[in-house]
């Protein structure tokens with residue numbers, strides 16, 4: 486495990502900075518898979534430096550370059566902590582010639598994948614579990630002969646299963662018709678997948694709960710990756726916790742494919758305005774009484790920790806809904822939030838499928854030490870607390886590499902003091 490960091494912010498809590506964010510992890514993951522499926526017809530611009538996308542790019546390269554003889558040997562593909570890559574590769578590798586062992590971190594082996602595996606098996610894919618039923622690692626032997634085009638799939642556990650299937654659909658001889666059962670969680674991510682497929686000429690039909698994609702060729706295209714709005718959310722948090730803030734994030738636009746661009750709307754409630762000009766977004770802090778009491782995170786689960794910590798730090802009692810999927814992400818994020826918020830006297834209480842923040846005991850000690858549970862978003866959501874607490878120790882500095890490797894450098898640029906603990 487890498488070193489812990491000590492964060493502090495000396496002097497006036499005024500932030501005035503320009504931060505160039507890396508490309509969206511979600512857009513990159515899709516662009517890389519689509520590009521690989523298109524066999525080079527589709528190119529990618531502005532690739533992210535996020536470790537998850539670097540790992541996915543490396544895995545795809547190793548698969549393409551691996552010898553194709555069928556002597557029974559198997560290529561191990563280890564995607565570490567990258568959940569989206571795990572789900573997308575499960576579908577992608579089913580179509581490739583060869584045998585693969587798809588694995589990841591110990592946490593990855595606890596993140597469910599049975600729904601996607603069953604859907605793929607139902608159309609003929611050859612996948613089996615290497616350890617525990619329903620979880621990675623997986624043995625995948627491809628390619629397969631497609632037995633049918635119709636698939637029923639549960640929509641309320643992870644949208645990544647659906648995106649994974651939609652991306653391989655045009656390359657399947659019969660295409661795919663996905664019937665989504667139950668409510669669809671993280672819907673903007675499915676819309677992002679379809680929009681990026683459209684940019685490469687792939688058409689779809691979406692009628693009620695059925696999404697269909699016929700067999701089609703990818704058209705020559707360049708997929709341009711926008712900076713990461715989930716990463717931008719930490720700058721909204723910094724603006725909210727500072728006394729004064731003016732922050733420019735170049736490259737972000739108001740018509741994003743990323744559902745997490747909803748942070749602009751959420752943070753307007755906290756007096757953080759977002760103005761799109763000069764090729765980016767300008768964040769400004771205006772005085773405002775926070776009134777909104779309910780936040781539904783179903784469409785933007787990756788913003789949950791950011792917004793919960795902002796409310797806690799501002800002593801704003803609010804109710805959160807749509808957090809059902811948080812327990813199966815990099816860590817059990819609900820439990821992690823409950824444990825870490827207790828360190829500033831805030832309770833996060835589960836009641837009838839929603840969570841209520843009780844900030845009545847809020848206090849800022851001289852120092853807190855934040856555990857990060859191998860979750861980049863725990864580190865980044867709690868780091869802005871250094872604007873309220875003299876010393877914030879964050880466990881495992883490299884945990885942020887997953888989506889935002891230059892996070893600490895960017896904080897230093899904005900005026901935070903960063904030392905090793």
Ligand SMILES: O=C(O)C1=C[C@@H](OP(=O)(O)O)[C@@H](O)[C@H](O)C1
Nearest residue numbers: 511569643644645671674787810
């Ligand atoms: O498709 C994607 O790129 C993602 C979908 C979301 O997952 P779920 O659909 O599991 O909520 C999100 O949390 C994840 O970080 C990225």
Ligand SMILES: C=C(OP(=O)(O)O)C(=O)O
Nearest residue numbers: 566567568569570787814
């Ligand atoms: C949930 C996340 O990632 P993944 O599922 O790709 O591991 C995330 O980045 O917050």
